[in-house]
Amino acid sequence: MRTRKKLLRTTLALAIGSVLLWPQPGSAMEAADAPETVEINSLSRLYSGVDFNHAMHTEIATCVQCHHHTTGGEVTDPNCIRCHAKSGESDTVSCQECHSSDRFSKEDLSKRDNPALYHIDKPGLKGAYHLNCVTCHQKTGGPTGCQDCHTMTEAGEKMFQTGKYAPTETTGGEHSGH
């Protein structure tokens, strides 16, 4: 349960960050309060985890760009502002608190059946990471290739049939081809 342990570490790091470094109530959370790095690996099977340089990203992006309304910064998105203009800081700002890691499971889907729920379309954890990171990286020229951020594991090589699992002249191309 290597992944579990690491995940726990990440969560702990975030929790410690939240407890020790939480700013005074009422004021917006400061970027300096945040952890230096966050290890993103709760989903690592095909790819290894990412050591996300949080400190660096706080210099090139504002908190709300990734954390939406949860850090207490000014909400500008016209859709979010309808409810979150004054919702202030949340108790937690970590991605996985809001974005489910079991997206599309029966439980996840049935929760979204609630007719009173507005956030029926909230991405799961994996989707949230990639949609946020990749979209911004595309705009700002950051890395966008899969292996620019995380190396493929052996399980990944197997599924993608690449590396040592790549098709060869003799094994590949059962496809009728041209």
Add this chain to the structure above:
Amino acid sequence: MKTTVSRRTFIKGGLAGTVAATVLPEKKSQAATFEGYPDGMGVLVDLTRCVGCRSCEAACNEEQKLPQPEKPFDDFSVFDEMHHGQKRRTDETRYTIVNRYDVPGLDHPLFRKIQCNHCQEPACLTSCFVNAYTKTPEGAVIYNPKVCVGCRTCMIACPFYIPTFKYSSAFNPRIMKCIFCYDTRLKEGRPPACVEACPQEALTFGKRNKLIEIGRQRIRETPDKYEDHIYGEHEVGGTAWMYLSSVPFDQVGFDTHVPKEPILNYVKDFLGIVPMVLTIWPALFAGFHLLATRKDWLKNKNEDTHEEE
């Protein structure tokens, strides 16, 4: 056998044979009353999110135990491949394909995933005269390879060119197409392998009705980002797999001329070509045998509806 260019001409040739066809009694269309299941599941494919990583293709290959591809799934040169002037398409070795589209005026390419759309009123199902196809309450369109006679009517009837065939022998044809991961996942309420693999959540799995709600919400809240249309909400009477796009759908390879009603009526016309197809097919004898034993099979059908693979 590759089926890229010949289908339309095949249809035309087939229609010429309808004269001969009229001697056969018309198919009793029990399928005419079929409608989609209210709680059926579906997938909303959002082209604005897809980055062309091909994870879905790799996952499908693994899940469906399909043959090894010619190129690894992290080889992006496949996007430049052209076969008879057309982009890659699904076949008996790959149930799903992602193609790249360079849209004029856009500074980035768009990617479109193709697979069976799991129509609410599937033309493949209504056209099949041995009832090889089933639309399950979960939304999947699956098939029973044991009764298929390889006549290829479904291939012609499908508005999206999806069913293909594998011939291990002339008497043992087998339909091959995306089955929504029915037997390994959907049946148990789990998302298909391709959906689970997608890093971008470009594939959203859920109840079809909910997906339409989600699609509308995305369009409503970010109108600049989307065409005001969910492809598949009404096309061919509705499909379980639906699409959102940032550009007009015909610019990313979608057939925007498909009818808004089910293909059923059109299929009835197509049925005339079945005998024609049969006469040119070696499976003719297998077909006769099947027709003869079909009554027995139908009787048993209710008892083993899960026979399909």
